[in-house]
Amino acid sequence: MLDFRLKLALCVIIASLWRWDVWGFQSQDFLDFLQPWYDFIRSHGGVGALGHSFYNYNPTYTYLLVLWHYLFPSFSALDTIKSLGLVLDGLGCVVVYYWVARLRPWSQAGWNPWGLAAAVVLWLNPTVLLNSAYWGQCDMGYTAAVLAGLYGLSQGHQRWGLVALTLGLALKLQTAFTLPLVLVLLLQGQLRWRHLGWVPLTYGLTLVPAALAGRSWGSLVSVYWQQFNTYDRLTLNAPSIYQWFPQADYDRFVTLGLLLTGAVTFTLVGLLSRRFRCFTPLQLVQVALGFNLLLPWLLPKMHDRYLFTADVLSVVLAFGQPGYGGVALVTVAVSLGSYAPYLLGREVVPLGVLALVLGVLVVEVWRRIFEGHDPVSILMGLASDRG
Template sequence: MTKAEEKIMNIITKYRGIMFFLIISVLGAWIRFQGRTLISGDMSFYLLPWYDQMTEQGFFTLKNQVGEYNILYQELMALMTYIPWKPMYMIKVLSIAFDYLLAFAVADFACKIKREKRDSAIFQAVYAIVLLLPPVVLNSAYWGQCDSIFSFFAVLSLINLYEEKYNRSFIYLGIAFAFKLQTIFIFPFYVCLYFYKKKFSISKFLLAIFVFWLTGLPVYLLGRNLLDAFGIYLWQTDQHRAMYFHIPSVWMFVGGDCDRLESYAVAMTMMILGIGLYLVMSGKKKLDNREDFFGFACWIHWTCTLYLPNMHERYNYLLDIMWIMLVAVNKKYLPYAVASILMSTVSYGFYLYDNGDITPLFSGMMLALWCLFTYRELMNGKTGNKMCEAEKMQE
């Protein structure tokens, strides 16, 4: 090796973390660039017409409701109309930016629990996995959806909740709610932790609601009803009704009679979650260490999307991210993560390319995995005590 080569090699070795980070970031951008011209059904029938409507009067269009999404996303979309660029590119770039923020947040979480620096191999690996994950890429760059935005704030909320930084956690939770109603899938976990920890007041939930409401302040000043932010979500729950939309669901084995089965599905979900809450309150399920904490959060989200009616293809997006966080804590959860992400990828492939739907076989496999995970989470609730003690010693 020549001296010049040796110098170059030393530089590469010294800055390998930064270089790998940049290479993965550029690769992620290039992959997303390939999806720039794909016009999904949601983009064609909803997002672009909403954008065009806002283009006429800019931000003042929001004096009235435009489309189906809540106010905060409308505000961002209205601001984007002032930038002279293709509307579809603007919509996708906003979500893509949060792809990177989400990947960074999850990678940073992995570094904290492994006590590694941000230029470590664990950071680079997790950052690359999240950034290049098929559901993450397809959601923003191809579909044009914004699930990375609410998931970013939901992830920050969960991390701060575990670290007992409750004000930050509930502020982030309120922002996540302002972007997507799907944040409701982790809300029962906060209720369980409220009864378990007994370290934060119920007023923190009011803080989240206030932050959610506050995100609509600019349009309230334009004359909108002060309760519109809440009304939009109430309206959303009555739209596009079906027992399931191309997602693993228990109701695939029963039928699609939403009018008669919807209430039953909600009651069954509440009963299952209620059992989880009872076990937490009785001390049979511990939530002290990271594995129990994030494992139970995953169980709650998974239970919601598997049993509730009106679940869509994208509704496991946050769950897929949470699985990666849980795998960072303990690799034994890798099979669950792979199965969940694979099902999400199949759902995206069906929606975008008509490439095969979720079948009863797939739903049966996920139900079997859920039963196994439920047994391990709820029946073995005290197995994490040693790990909790080890975490405390590290901290």
């Protein structure tokens, strides 16, 4: 066990040194968005900046920047962004540890070695390293909230689970990839409809500080709609099915893509609620991974980083359930390949090829979810019930 812990410690040191080595890198996103945002916060006295619509995120992330401004007033914009990402990555590692420890209990006293290994692998994960330490992004923030919410739901803490999921949604809209699972839990009766009131309450509370600072409620509640309409492209380096469609037919394929995604999603929700009367914690993570792979593959207007939650969920499954190591490797590889056009300025692997690989992965993960249960038979059962 001592040798095992030394190896883990060495991995942590290596990943930490790499983060330190790339600390000074300034991505284009940092130069165009994050640095100006933080400079605006400093020039407007911290909290006073919240009344202005100088950023295109939900205000929750901006609250963290304001908090860092007060906690570390000597930090530069780059130090602030990178250190915040470091803390969020650490939080994600903690949540992953507890998830794996729940899925794969350890009979002996002390730390769960599977959970420790999963947390260290996540710290080493190239997409996690590049996302925060290199790129300066904060995708671990909403992902950690999603995993914490799922963990709460798996423990029977419905209110706190929904609060955590809503905090994730208040950080990034990509949290919505997990929301079909919530609908399944409602239909199963595993989650009570009356607890849904915590969602608008929590989300509304995240907007209050910005509203009190002077920003209009209209602009606050329309942030995600404005984000959706920012880029008129079917895909922004995402390994989605739109790598195979002509970009000139943008309006047509956006509409068709949304309809297709809705049809597939609601079909799967019906199948899952029909076949699984109650999810085990393992099934909860499996289905969450399934939706976080499927929706970025089917939806138009997806970005290169939108498989991030799938990356983390796949690590949880790789250590929490034997046989998922290959799924995790392919998930991270596809996600990493989609980073290349932005970070390197060229495709290391053609995005069309990555889209094909992701499609095969989506089918494989959903096959495992329904393993032993024929989806066609379930669909026929649904149809006969409605008839």
